[in-house]
Amino acid sequence: MESVASFLKSEHPTALSFEILPPVRGGSIERTLDSIRPLMEFAPAYVNITTHRNEVTYNHVGGGSYRACTAQKRPGTVAIAALLRERFGVRPVPHIICGDYSRREIEDQLIDLSYLGITDVLALRGDRERNAATFTTSPDGHTHAASLATQICDFNNGRMSDGSTMTPPAQPFTFGVAGYPEKHEEAMNLHVDLQHLKAKVEGGASYIVTQMFFDNARFFDFVKRCREAGINVPIVPGIKPLTSLRQMSLLPRIFHIDFPTELSELLLRCKSDEEVRQLGIEWGARQATELKAANVPSIHFYAMHAAQSVAEIARRVY
Ligand code: FAD
Numbered sequence: 001m002e003s004v005a006s007f008l009k010s011e012h013p014t015a016l017s018f019e020i021l022p023p024v025r026g027g028s029i030e031r032t033l034d035s036i037r038p039l040m041e042f043a044p045a046y047v048n049i050t051t052h053r054n055e056v057t058y059n060h061v062g063g064g065s066y067r068a069c070t071a072q073k074r075p076g077t078v079a080i081a082a083l084l085r086e087r088f089g090v091r092p093v094p095h096i097i098c099g100d101y102s103r104r105e106i107e108d109q110l111i112d113l114s115y116l117g118i119t120d121v122l123a124l125r126g127d128r129e130r131n132a133a134t135f136t137t138s139p140d141g142h143t144h145a146a147s148l149a150t151q152i153c154d155f156n157n158g159r160m161s162d163g164s165t166m167t168p169p170a171q172p173f174t175f176g177v178a179g180y181p182e183k184h185e186e187a188m189n190l191h192v193d194l195q196h197l198k199a200k201v202e203g204g205a206s207y208i209v210t211q212m213f214f215d216n217a218r219f220f221d222f223v224k225r226c227r228e229a230g231i232n233v234p235i236v237p238g239i240k241p242l243t244s245l246r247q248m249s250l251l252p253r254i255f256h257i258d259f260p261t262e263l264s265e266l267l268l269r270c271k272s273d274e275e276v277r278q279l280g281i282e283w284g285a286r287q288a289t290e291l292k293a294a295n296v297p298s299i300h301f302y303a304m305h306a307a308q309s310v311a312e313i314a315r316r317v318y
Helices: 004-009 029-042 077-088 103-116 145-156 190-202 216-228 247-255 261-268 273-293 307-317
Strands: 015-020 046-049 054-062 065-072 092-097 120-124 174-179 207-212 235-239 298-302
Touching: 004 174, 004 207, 015 029, 015 307, 029 077, 029 307, 046 077, 077 092, 077 103, 092 103, 103 145, 120 145, 145 174, 145 190, 174 190, 190 216, 207 216, 207 247, 207 298, 216 235, 216 273, 235 273, 261 273, 273 298, 273 307
Parallel strands: 015 046, 015 298, 046 092, 092 120, 120 174, 174 207, 207 235, 235 298
Antiparallel strands: 054 065
């Protein structure tokens, strides 16, 4: 199978890709697979699977007492990657994150994936711990995605995390990284953020997938600024169909993005989740049509709770 990186660099009409989350611990994987089955009709070029850091939950143990329990809320990324390939024959792109993982644990994931022949990954720092003011990780972990990129390249070259050597894998990993058209929340400004993005590309990333945005002008401006900064790899726009009233405040808060004025005015007129869902399809189709006309290599749909809307958009646009 051709790598995602070479696919994105090749001549092709705008492809469709999407991202799913593993089920919450103990949840049904079949339900997740059922929800994305309708999207397979559009022959996705690849499917991303997110990875999540540990979360602390408080379990009631009786007598008014609670026990703190630290666990990954959504385990299973590597297994789901293998399952998607087996069930749907689709190229999986599991995410590798720095948060909570030591270099050795990341290496273990690379070894598992390498044995499975899954060598397309997205390399990310990962989110902060819930309610934490700053990002923290394992004492032997990476604090930035650029450093994770170095580890992946070292692995490709047969260098292990403890400095020892191994036979380089027959099929090296290729990876993408995240980019932020509206700037990452912690960056001083877009200029500095782009310098850090450039470091990730110079560190071996073959393409960029963007944070969601609702104003295509922000994306086109981001691409222009990347090119001016000397970042020349493919840039895949990420879009999310809106599905609920609560996303009006939730998405700007969590993802540090703005809704354009026209969309915000339309949203303010919505009285129910169903009205937002319809608007999300209209707006998403409008965004996707314009992006496709601009010949972007793929459109990355954030499909969580929105697979039906993504299918409706794909029906109209592809
Ligand atoms: P980095 O590239 O490390 O950047 C983080 C911040 O540090 C930026 O402000 C950057 O400007 C700055 N920075 C970078 N390098 C340096 C340096 N050397 N010195 C000082 N500052 C620096 N999160 C998850 O937990 N799991 C997922 O599966 C996941 N999937 C995602 C998929 C996509 C497409 C996107 C866009 C995001 C995803 N995220 C995921 C969220 C992401 O992990 C967070 O946005 C995170 O806060 C930043 O990750 P990053 O890889 O961009 O980090």
